[in-house]
Amino acid sequence: MIATATDPDVRAAVGRLSPRQRQLLDGVLRGLSALDAGAELGIPQSTAAREREIAAAIAEGLSNRAIAERLCMSESTVKNAISVIRVKLRIPYDHNIRVMIARWVWDQQQGQER
Numbered sequence: 001m002i003a004t005a006t007d008p009d010v011r012a013a014v015g016r017l018s019p020r021q022r023q024l025l026d027g028v029l030r031g032l033s034a035l036d037a038g039a040e041l042g043i044p045q046s047t048a049a050r051e052r053e054i055a056a057a058i059a060e061g062l063s064n065r066a067i068a069e070r071l072c073m074s075e076s077t078v079k080n081a082i083s084v085i086r087v088k089l090r091i092p093y094d095h096n097i098r099v100m101i102a103r104w105v106w107d108q109q110q111g112q113e114r
Contacts, residue, residue, distance in 0.1 A: 023072075048081075048084075050071070050073075050081060051081050051084060051085050051088070053071060054067055054071070054078060054081045054082065054085065055085055055101050055104075055105060056105065057070060057071070058082070058098055058101045058102055058105075059101065059102045059105035059106070061102075064078045064079060064082075082097055082098075082101075085097075085101060086100075089101065089104055
């Protein structure tokens, strides 16, 4: 995301960052972007911000590993958050959690278009 910055001052400031600092900044920017997407998708406000980010990423079709990399967290943290989302959305354990979350996000989008 930082590679797409167009402001010359921002590009200059980013150029002075170490590779690790750039990676962290990029993760923060992606997290903020996903947070905005989660709010737009109608994910319940009772869920934590990170849970909304993860649900939105699941709806995009990302794997747990890809979500973890995007949000700068461990894969086990993503798995734990998905379990919490399952409980909050009351998804039965005999259903595919990823399909159900993606379907729920899609339903929320359709409801907003009406």
